[in-house]
Amino acid sequence: MEKKQYILLTLVTVLCGFSAWTFSGKNDNFSEKHTEIILRDIGHQLLLHAHDSTSRVLPVKKTGENSYEISFQSSFTFVTDSMVAIIDKHLKKNNFQKDYMVNVLNCQSRTVIFGYEISTKTNSVQPCLGRTQEKACYIIQIDFLGAHESNYFWFLTFPLFLFIFYFIRNNSTKKTILDSPPEQDAIQLGKFTFLPTKSQLKIKSEQIELSKHENKLLFLLNEQRNQVVEREHLIQEIWEKDGVIVTSRSLDVLVSKLRKKLSEDTTIQIMNSHSKGYKLVCE
Known part of the structure; x- marks a missing residue:
């Protein structure tokens, strides 16, 4: 030193x-x-x-x-x-x-x-x-x-x-990124690598932090990828299980925030299904 x-x-x-x-x-x-x-x-x-x-x-x-x-x-x-x-x-x-x-x-x-x-x-x-x-x-x-x-x-x-x-x-x-071992919980979403245990999205060299609720929403949608997940189920899993009562509008705002963080890959979309719920679509 x-x-x-x-x-x-x-x-x-x-x-x-x-x-x-x-x-x-x-x-x-x-x-x-x-x-x-x-x-x-x-x-x-x-x-x-x-x-x-x-x-x-x-x-x-x-x-x-x-x-x-x-x-x-x-x-x-x-x-x-x-x-x-x-x-x-x-x-x-x-x-x-x-x-x-x-x-x-x-x-x-x-x-x-x-x-x-x-x-x-x-x-x-x-x-x-x-x-x-x-x-x-x-x-x-x-x-x-x-x-x-x-x-x-x-x-x-x-x-x-x-x-x-x-x-x-x-x-x-010093080690390069290629030398590091792969993340055990990594989920590939188009160009993104989703790390739910770290509440992170990675794309190229960029690291995007997810809030607790954003992370849970993306995890739930990915579990039923390309299928509609009902609004009531999402609200219950994200908020009500923690004793928090919210309106349906809170879910819409949360989806909007998550969409912005996924906007770098146009092949990934969170689609609204006629007020029934949302689905994660990955081409």
């Missing part, structure tokens, strides 16, 4: 550490706003699951250092199992605190209608599952058990990891 590389690494590390110290207050503010957005999205998903796409989720209130309340414009009903699944899925997806407590309060009396605790240290407590609660005005209270861990350490370590990656990459034995 050359002396200049050592100097560059040291300089970048010092600058990143200084930035972390200088903007730590701003980062806290950003984290707070991010938390509110995620919690409002949880409220939105609960309303959609209750077949309510018009009511509004009110601004999230912070009631303590690690406590928040989600309130709603209108009354709604919920199934306890679905609420547990929706909240846990969204918190895990966004890397939130793993230990938390949820209490559902009646708006007027502030009495607890339903509550549970998720904990990695003790057994999780989830009573009264499988019940459908009556339509009423509810407030969802979420308490994160313990302070959020700081990520400032990564400001210091990231340059080091970046440099190590760069050094190994440039000093390792």
Whole structure:
């Protein structure tokens, strides 16, 4: 390793550490706003699951250092199992605190209608599952058990990891693409190579990333290539199995996005079959 590389690494590390110290207050503010957005999205998903796409989720209130309340414009009903699944899925997806407590309060009396605790240290407590609660005005209270861990350490370590990656990459034995083994899950779609486990499309030297839903849609259509796959089946497999309720329009938008990513090969088409569904056609 050359002396200049050592100097560059040291300089970048010092600058990143200084930035972390200088903007730590701003980062806290950003984290707070991010938390509110995620919690409002949880409220939105609960309303959609209750077949309510018009009511509004009110601004999230912070009631303590690690406590928040989600309130709603209108009354709604919920199934306890679905609420547990929706909240846990969204918190895990966004890397939130793993230990938390949820209490559902009646708006007027502030009495607890339903509550549970998720904990990695003790057994999780989830009573009264499988019940459908009556339509009423509810407030969802979420308490994160313990302070959020700081990520400032990564400001210091990231340059080091970046440099190590760069050094190994440039000093390792170079191999051409032809020397690399074929992908085990590779599916050939015209000029494209579809890698479902990596959510990728490859064409020549270009690599196209697919979203989770785009990847699942293409996989389902390819399973029945040149055959119509019903809209209801696609919606169920892509969204409803994860507890998300969407309209048929969401599928049309998703198909449109996937078509754009496949546009480099005109022999591949996703065709609409008279509102019955879609089929993947490969010449």
